[in-house]
Amino acid sequence: MARMGYGEEHEAFRRTVRTFLDREHEPYLKHYEAAGGLDREFWRKAGQAGLLGLAHTGGGDFTFYAIMSEELGRTPGTATTGSSLMADVATYILVNHGSDAQKDKYLAGILTGAWTQAMPLTEPSVGSDATAIATTALRDGDDYVINGEKYFISNGSGANLLYVVAKTDPSKGGRGMSVIIVEADTPGVSQAKIPMIGWRQGDTGALNFDNVRVPASNLLGVEGGAMKILMDTFLEDRIQIAARCLGAASRAFELTLDYVKERKVFGQRVIDFQNSQFVLAECRADIKITETMVDTAMIKLRNGEFTFEDGAILKLWATQMEGRVLDKCVQLFGGAGLMDDNPISRMWTAARIQRIYAGTDELQKVAIARGLMQ
Ligand SMILES: Cc1cc2nc3c(=O)[nH]c(=O)nc-3n(C[C@H](O)[C@H](O)[C@H](O)COP(=O)(O)OP(=O)(O)OC[C@H]3O[C@@H](n4cnc5c(N)ncnc54)[C@H](O)[C@@H]3O)c2cc1C
Structure with missing residues (x-):
């Protein structure tokens, strides 16, 4: 029986995701285990199958993400490789809050799997109380300079496009938090995988930002707007x-x-x-x-x-x-x-x-x- 609220386009997408996971994920689990996790080729194939950038290609219909997530849950292998494709949900942040220049620069690569995303907010000593983060992004001329540590970040060691949540005005608490786009190969960024039980070959990462300098135009949305972006x-x-x-x-x-x-x-x-x-x-x-x-x-x-x-x-x-x-x-x-x-x-x-x-x-x-x- 058809599920309540899903149209033919949704069911067709469900078949696409299931076929992709059956073909490109389950048979290669031993390979991914040996390699320490999913590789860039996996993301490229996901892009080819039309599974990436859904916040853009799906016309804002979140049902496509819900279907992808349900299908990921159904595939026993993702209990090993983790939330992987769901890192694509971060595309919403770019689509809804990015400038035209930021979208022009990154969207096409997100769709092909060339850019893979992560949303580093949590820190080693700050989790549930998100507004207590210590990472700062302070203005220095035309740049922001970022310093801090992020921990337990989904897709954190493999992502190359990071939406870093940092304090641009530490005196304002939660209202001083902003989202800054950082490309992972920027000098001063380091990434590592954290071993964990569950999702053993997944990518839960630790990141360090040591005087990472990015142009002020990498600010996503407005200064102090991080909580609104996250809440969205x-x-x-x-x-x-x-x-x-x-x-x-x-x-x-x-x-x-x-x-x-x-x-x-x-x-x-x-x-x-x-x-x-x-x-x-x-x-x-x-x-x-x-x-x-x-x-x-x-x-x-x-x-x-x-x-x-x-x-x-x-x-x-x-x-x-x-x-x-x-x-x-x-x-x-x-x-x-x-x-x-x-x-x-x-x-x-x-x-x-x-x-x-x-x-x-x-x-x-x-x-x-x-x-x-x-
Ligand atoms: C696999 C994985 C992926 C993750 N991915 C990301 C990611 O992509 N980006 C990101 O930024 N973070 C990510 N996180 C971090 C995640 O969001 C945090 O682990 C979570 O918010 C809890 O924070 P914490 O682990 O620091 O626990 P703590 O905040 O230290 O909490 C410890 C305990 O105190 C309890 N507690 C806290 N506050 C209260 C309260 N007010 N009342 C009662 N009890 C309370 C908690 O429920 C918990 O039981 C990920 C974590 C995991 C494990």
């Missing part, structure tokens, strides 16, 4: 994460269903135990509820009705749902569910990440509770 894509970001949770939980459920129909214990299939049936029923209910939530969110977003509270509820629910479902799937697999070469084990560890990044569970609850106290 907050709602979309919540939906793409929820869509990814939905994809991962759905695929894990399918893999588990296949397994419990095959595996025999005490002379019967694991699915023949009533406990297994009940657990699977709970998972199915969780997934269907989340599917409705994601699809409704897309429709509300399109109509300008998706609120900040809606986004917080969606992220809190969907990330916890993914964790619940993956945990139950691992349990139904038994010991096999914990083996490294079993996709379920990696999907389980990858699910844990979702409740931390882009605003932890606790921060979502703070956002929901704030509305209740008014």
Whole structure:
């Protein structure tokens, strides 16, 4: 049955993404593991397949990103290689806030995969309290000079186009934060990958900016405008994460269903135990509820009705749902569910990440509770 709120162009795009991941991602996982992650060739092929620059090519319809994210979640391999293609969401920042000169310089290369993007905000000692960042970008003649460290940055070690969030006026707190475009080969920029559990071959990076000098024209939007720029894509970001949770939980459920129909214990299939049936029923209910939530969110977003509270509820629910479902799937697999070469084990560890990044569970609850106290 067709999903609520998706047109034929969306379903065609879903097929394109699925075909691309089946063809260019899953078969090369061992290669990417040996290479330490996805390479530039992957991005180039993604560009050729029309998967990049969607904020520009998709005419502002966020549904294309939600589909890409859900399909990434569905592909067990991305539990190893991480959010990868979703770094493309940063294109919104350029499309919505960049100057004509900035768009002329970067958009074409974003579409082909020549420019790959990252959004460094978080620092080693500052995460949830984003306005406390210490990185500065101070005016010196016609330039900004950037100093500071960024940590836990998606696509951080491989991206060559960085939207660095820094304080252009440290005396103004959050209102003194700006976004500055930095090309990663600018002298003084260093990038490294941080090893982590989950997304083992993904790119979560640490960046250092040591007297990095860029022209003042690299300011994105206006000075002091970083929080507005970040807030502008907050709602979309919540939906793409929820869509990814939905994809991962759905695929894990399918893999588990296949397994419990095959595996025999005490002379019967694991699915023949009533406990297994009940657990699977709970998972199915969780997934269907989340599917409705994601699809409704897309429709509300399109109509300008998706609120900040809606986004917080969606992220809190969907990330916890993914964790619940993956945990139950691992349990139904038994010991096999914990083996490294079993996709379920990696999907389980990858699910844990979702409740931390882009605003932890606790921060979502703070956002929901704030509305209740008014
Ligand atoms: C895989 C991955 C990718 C990431 N990608 C990016 C990226 O691309 N760009 C970027 O800038 N950042 C990125 N991050 C950083 C991410 O956004 C932060 O990890 C997240 O915001 C939490 O910050 P923190 O880790 O410093 O935790 P902290 O802020 O130190 O929080 C520690 C604990 O305190 C709790 N806490 C904090 N405030 C409150 C409160 N008010 N009430 C109750 N509890 C509270 C938190 O919920 C958490 O449990 C990424 C992180 C990961 C793991």
